[in-house]
Amino acid sequence: MPFSFLSYLQPVHYFRLPKRDGHYAFPNVAALPEDILKEIPEDAHYKSQLSKDYDRSWQALHRGYIGKADTYQQFEPLPLADNYRFAFKYFSKWWVLWVLLMRLAGLNNPFKELNAYWQVRNTPRSTAYNTPIAQLTLTSKTDLVNRSPFVSVIIPTLNRYAYLKDVLTDLEQQDYRHFEVIVVDQSQPFQPEFYKAYNLELQLTHQTERALWLARNTAIKRAKGNYILLFDDDSRVSADWISNHLKCLDYFQADLSSGVSISAVGAEVPAHYAYFRVSDQLDTGNVLIKRSVFETIGLFDRQFEKQRMGDGEFGLRAYLNGFLNVSNPLAKRLHLKVGTGGLRDMGSWDAFRTQNLWQPRPIPSVLYLFRSYFGTKAAKRALWRNIPISIMPYRFKGNKWLVVLGIPLSLLLLPLVVLQVAKSWRLSGIKMKEGARIERL
Incomplete structure (x- = not known):
């Protein structure tokens, strides 16, 4: 650096x-x-x-x-x-x-x-x-949009039919029409009749195992498109969502277009996400990826199953292999972050916040990522930086003063926190010994 x-x-x-x-x-x-x-x-x-x-x-x-x-x-x-x-x-x-x-x-x-x-x-x-260094404007039509490549929109879902209906309705209204929708439904009870009401080219798979990265990997393997658009089941998008992702790839000759997520209607996009830039993150709830990226670096690492940062690891892997990922402010989604279903049924809301006092802190997959790519010293510094401010519950995450209060609280809870971190370190070490579980496309 x-x-x-x-x-x-x-x-x-x-x-x-x-x-x-x-x-x-x-x-x-x-x-x-x-x-x-x-x-x-x-x-x-x-x-x-x-x-x-x-x-x-x-x-x-x-x-x-x-x-x-x-x-x-x-x-x-x-x-x-x-x-x-x-x-x-x-x-x-x-x-x-x-x-x-x-x-x-x-x-x-x-x-x-x-x-x-x-x-x-x-x-x-x-x-x-x-202040971005240049105000970039994508043209109304680009060569890629005009060539009309086939896009595969992938949606894993788990017990969220009430929200999935709006997701599919938004896809019906897209101004770009050459796409399929692949839904991997892990819900119990499974309701196949739910999908009959939508005018979409839709592939439906019922997956009995509740596993997010298995669902995404399965869908990617079945996708017919050369462009894979990953989406969440609790999101809303505008009619130009797909076309804005394609325009971004075309304009910058990029390999990934990372859309922006906001969690409230009308919320302002954070300043550093309000313009195009080389992205330093990947959100699998809103990203368009060329199929060739998966063909080169493989699918998602299933060591992150039922845990956290599987998308972050894939984004880092893509970056290290020289693929260009552009943060795209025009491809916005409203992320409802509903409290039931989805990953909420499988794990924590946050990488460093546990659901109860006896769980490892951080989630073991987080340390697996840090230690595997950045080494022991950087992983330890990340713990020192993030553990104290993670003591306060997730609902207080946006409150600066309550987060700061977590620092003295972490000292009071030091013996417990040390045990949580030691448990996470041990479990992440097991993952490292097992090695990555990355399937090739």
């Missing part, structure tokens, strides 16, 4: 890792077009010229540059004060303080750390994410 403090702030982020070809996601500033550089002036307050360049590269990637410029293959060490300045610019001051404490606990020179921190303590928080 361009700034070393990201190993504390984002220890298990996609962009921390180089791709298989040795290149990172960050564009080399020397290779960026002049019109892009004009929109990202140098920050003269950095001590090092390299820091200024790396900051511009960070901004280019996170503010929406999706181009052909060469990317960095390695990063040089930077002055300590520049690392603190970067952290203050793009992260909360509380997270910067946390980095300072972690570095002091790691026996770094306290005089150098405190001096560097103090020098740049008044660095203002950047608002760069609110």
